[in-house]
Amino acid sequence: FTLISLLSSTKKTIVMADTNTSLPRWDLSRFGFESPFDGKVDQHLTEVKAQSKNFKETYEGKLTSESTSLLTAVTEYEGIAVKRALVSSYLSLSYDVALEDDALKKRKGAISQTQSEITGDFLEWFELDLAELSQAAMDQKYAKEPELVKYKAFLEELRRQRPHNLEKNVERALTVRSPYSGTRPLVSFFDKELSLMRFSLGDETVNMEVLLSRMGSSKDMDVRATYMKSLNDGLAGGITRMAALSLSSVAGSWLIENKERNYENLRSRRNLDNNCSDAVVESLLNGVRSAGVPLCKRYYAMKKQILQQTQDLKTFRWSDRNAPIDISKAEEGKITWEAAVQMVERGYRKFSPRMSELFMNMVNEKRIDVPATDGKKGGAYCAGVVPGVGPFQLLNFDGTKQDVATLAHESGHGCHDILAYNQGYLQYHPPLTLAETASIFGEMIVFRDLLALATTPEEKLTLLMSKIDDVINSVVRQCSFDRFEELAHSARANGELSAEELDAFWMQAMTEYYGEAGKDSPFDTFEDASHLWAYVPHFHHVPFYVYSYAFADLVVGTLYHSFQTTPDGFEDRLLDLLSAGGTRDFATALEPFGLDPKSPTFWEDALKAHLGGLVEEAESLAAKLGYGS
Numbered sequence: 204f205t206l207i208s209l210l211s212s213t214k215k216t217i218v219m220a221d222t223n224t225s226l227p228r229w230d231l232s233r234f235g236f237e238s239p240f241d242g243k244v245d246q247h248l249t250e251v252k253a254q255s256k257n258f259k260e261t262y263e264g265k266l267t268s269e270s271t272s273l274l275t276a277v278t279e280y281e282g283i284a285v286k287r288a289l290v291s292s293y294l295s296l297s298y299d300v301a302l303e304d305d306a307l308k309k310r311k312g313a314i315s316q317t318q319s320e321i322t323g324d325f326l327e328w329f330e331l332d333l334a335e336l337s338q339a340a341m342d343q344k345y346a347k348e349p350e351l352v353k354y355k356a357f358l359e360e361l362r363r364q365r366p367h368n369l370e371k372n373v374e375r376a377l378t379v380r381s382p383y384s385g386t387r388p389l390v391s392f393f394d395k396e397l398s399l400m401r402f403s404l405g406d407e408t409v410n411m412e413v414l415l416s417r418m419g420s421s422k423d424m425d426v427r428a429t430y431m432k433s434l435n436d437g438l439a440g441g442i443t444r445m446a447a448l449s450l451s452s453v454a455g456s457w458l459i460e461n462k463e464r465n466y467e468n469l470r471s472r473r474n475l476d477n478n479c480s481d482a483v484v485e486s487l488l489n490g491v492r493s494a495g496v497p498l499c500k501r502y503y504a505m506k507k508q509i510l511q512q513t514q515d516l517k518t519f520r521w522s523d524r525n526a527p528i529d530i531s532k533a534e535e536g537k538i539t540w541e542a543a544v545q546m547v548e549r550g551y552r553k554f555s556p557r558m559s560e561l562f563m564n565m566v567n568e569k570r571i572d573v574p575a576t577d578g579k580k581g582g583a584y585c586a587g588v589v590p591g592v593g594p595f596q597l598l599n600f601d602g603t604k605q606d607v608a609t610l611a612h613e614s615g616h617g618c619h620d621i622l623a624y625n626q627g628y629l630q631y632h633p634p635l636t637l638a639e640t641a642s643i644f645g646e647m648i649v650f651r652d653l654l655a656l657a658t659t660p661e662e663k664l665t666l667l668m669s670k671i672d673d674v675i676n677s678v679v680r681q682c683s684f685d686r687f688e689e690l691a692h693s694a695r696a697n698g699e700l701s702a703e704e705l706d707a708f709w710m711q712a713m714t715e716y717y718g719e720a721g722k723d724s725p726f727d728t729f730e731d732a733s734h735l736w737a738y739v740p741h742f743h744h745v746p747f748y749v750y751s752y753a754f755a756d757l758v759v760g761t762l763y764h765s766f767q768t769t770p771d772g773f774e775d776r777l778l779d780l781l782s783a784g785g786t787r788d789f790a791t792a793l794e795p796f797g798l799d800p801k802s803p804t805f806w807e808d809a810l811k812a813h814l815g816g817l818v819e820e821a822e823s824l825a826a827k828l829g830y831g832s
Contacts, residue, residue: 226540226600228300230569233592234293239310244290248317251286255325258283266332267340274348277357277629280329285589285628291318292588296595302398303578312391316382323379331374333358334365356786357629363475367464386452390743393449396442397738398581402433411738412575412582412599420603422529424516431522431731438734443702446737450705454695457746469692473747477634478788483801487754490806491682495814496716499679502671502818503717503725509668509830519725521732525672527604530828531661537602540573547611550649554766555774558645561618565596570617571610575599582740583609585616585642590624590631604669608646615645623784631784635748637792639755640762641781643677647763664824671817677756678814683716684749687736692746702737709736757806758793760813765796 236243258279265271294311301307336344341358345351351358368374381387402414409417411434418430438446457472466472467481474484503519506528510516513529538546544566552559565571572579572595585596594617600606619641623631633640650670657663690708691700710733718724741748766773776795783792790801799805 226574227566227569227571228574229296229572229595229597231293231296231595234289236293239294239297239307244293244314247286247290248314248321251283251290252317252321252325254283254286255321259325259328263328263332266336272348273344274351274354276329277351277354280326281627281629283326287318287321288589288628289592290314292586292593296586296588296597299580299597300572300576301578302395302580308391308395312382312388315387319379319382323375327375327378328371330361331368331371334361334368336362353627354629356626360478360785363478367466367472367475369463386449386456386743389449389452393445393743394580394740396445397740398578400437400442402437404430404433410575410577410579410581412579413601416575416599416601416603416605418522419525419605420527422514422527424510424514424520424523424526427522427526428520428731431520435731435734438737443706443734443737446743447700447702447705449743450691451695451700453743453746454692454700457692458695469689470747470750473635473745477636477751479634479636484750484754486803487750487757487806488682488685490810491678491753492716494807494810495679495682498810498814498818499675499716500718500723500725502675502821505818505822505825506668507725509825512830518727521726521729524726525676528665528668530830531659531665538604538607539602540600543600543602543607543610546607546653547614547645547649550611550652551614551645553652554648555778557774557778558615558618561621562614565594565614565617570594571596571598571613573598573600575601581738583613585613585620587616587620587632589628594620605673607649608673611645611649612642615642618645619781622778622781625782626784626786630786633783633785634789635751636754636789637758637780637787639751640759643752643755643759644762644777646673647759651763660824660828664821664828664830667817667821667824671814671821674756674760674814674817678753678810679716681749681752683712684739684741685747686715687712688742688747688749691742702734705736706733709733757809757813758789758798758800761798761809762796764812765798 236247258276262271262276266273266276291314294314298304298307298311341362345355369377377385397411400411401408402411404414404417414430414434418427418434421427421430457469461469461472464472466475470484471481474481503524506526507516507519507523509528509530510519510523510526514526516523548559548563551562570593579599580597581599583596583598585594587593588595596613596617598606598609598613600610616638619633619638620631623633625631632638650666654663654666654670657666687708690711691705694700694704694708710729713729713732714720714724717726717729720726720729736742762777766777779795780787780792790799793800802808
């Protein structure tokens with residue numbers, strides 16, 4: 204099981220999800236372009252540039268004037284932003300399913316350069332000048348134009364950023380140079396190299412997505428261990444060195460901008476973007492360490508015992524972390540795409556007919572790119588794009604239970620986007636602290652539906668443990684990712700990061716959150732896990748994003764508890780929260796549910812109720828079945 208270089212002359216069949224090329228692909232014709240090379244793209248950008256230039260000439264230096272309608276200015280700015288996003292989103296989506304197309308990569312890069320020049324030359328000033336408006340000036344504008352209040356969330360966000368803005372000429376230079384000399388080109392290059400990785404599995408050659416899928420679904424401990432070694436060995440060497448160079452560049456940029464912009468600590472910049480205080484995030488991380496880590500160890504100790512009893516497990520390895528337990532008598536095989544859609548639709552419908560309708564619209568309107576094809580971006584995402592055109596989902600579907608959960612997750616994002624489109628392009632994006640709420644709630648309602656349909660205790664325990672795996676991955680593992688980032692970014696102040704340093708930081712974070720292998724950890728060894736940091740994209744694209752998964756999973760856990768105890772009116776309250784998009788901070792958004800995430804015990808209580816409740820449920824079932832004792 205070795206990494207197969209694309210330069211190798213070895214000829215083997217590339218095997219993707221079910222080798223089924225008939226799985227649905229998304230239809231990007233809604234963008235109005237025939238291809239990324241369509242002349243309409245260039246014409247569109249020419250029009251955007253002319254509008255942007257006229258916008259600057261009309262409004263720069265005149266925002267405080269009595270004769271200037273700030274409402275009109277913001278509305279025009281939003282219109283230009285929509286046109287810019289239309290092109291950039293179209294190029295990004297097109298490229299993400301054709302990463303091996305060098306001509307498309309070059310085209311995308313050229314468009315990005317043009318977009319940055321337009322922003323730097325004609326648009327950058329606007330948000331900076333809005334941020335500089337005094338409260339008295341803003342009060343006058345609101346009084347004169349009451350309808351301006353619909354953009355208040357956008358305007359207030361800009362004003363919160365004011366202490367961290369740089370001089371106009373500096374901001375312009377950073378924007379214009381970013382496609383050329385910032386972190387973007389390096390991260391893009393690394394993304395492509397990662398997507399080109401191939402692994403030999405006997406007579407087959409597969410990409411990383413299929414390898415991870417098969418490892419996570421295998422009931423054979425030796426196969427899982429072999430797959431993990433193949434992955435870790437494949438990442439070693441050139442890939443980890445490229446990953447280290449990319450991450451070192453990202454961490455260096457983050458470091459210097461934090462200093463120049465006067466952010467208090469490593470996460471403050473991300474926290475401000477999320478409209479979330481440093482204290483609340485610190486409380487979350489502390490809560491996961493104090494309550495989540497013990498629950499995590501307790502669960503894996505039980506899982507280890509069950510695997511020992513059912514699979515004759517000798518050594519509990521990192522590759523066994525997500526292993527399915529083998530106790531159900533039910534026939535298991537690949538889940539078809541049609542069956543996956545049916546599962547998600549049914550779960551959504553039982554909770555909210557409106558969300559079910561939105562989900563099926565996304566399926567029927569070909570907004571989902573389903574198969575794990577060669578040259579496609581790894582993982583999964585949902586792109587909101589712009590109101591009236593999006594959303595679009597990218598999947599790497601391989602017919603596993605996890606793929607069903609991923610479909611439920613990304614479709615939650617899609618529902619969130621559609622419901623929030625009424626806020627307009629500038630305000631439909633929720634803060635990261637709420638961005639995962641609909642997606643994880645979507646997973647939860649589908650899980651609970653499947654659990655209710657299970658007919659035997661064995662099936663229920665299998666589903667429960669699969670769900671606990673997911674929750675631990677979203678909460679404890681993501682916070683360990685955050686700890687890895689903290690170590691890496693802190694060390695960047697002392698010079699460029701090496702792959703060896705990052706390996707060590709990764710293992711340190713694992714030990715802090717999962718215990719020392721063979722001692723205070725359920726795991727007997729962390730062998731073949733040292734390079735796994737190298738394939739996590741968030742570290743490169745959105746530093747310190749990962750805690751938002753823990754944030755959302757715990758919020759959703761408490762929301763679902765609220766739904767179970769007070770179901771009347773819950774659907775309306777949740778849809779209202781989602782429809783607010785980015786116009787409410789997380790504390791205000793959760794008030795209708797009686798939740799106060801600013802409480803010092805909120806996160807610990809949420810962990811004990813959500814993850815703790817699931818673990819207790821699984822322990823009780825396991826005991827009744829004679830497992831784990």
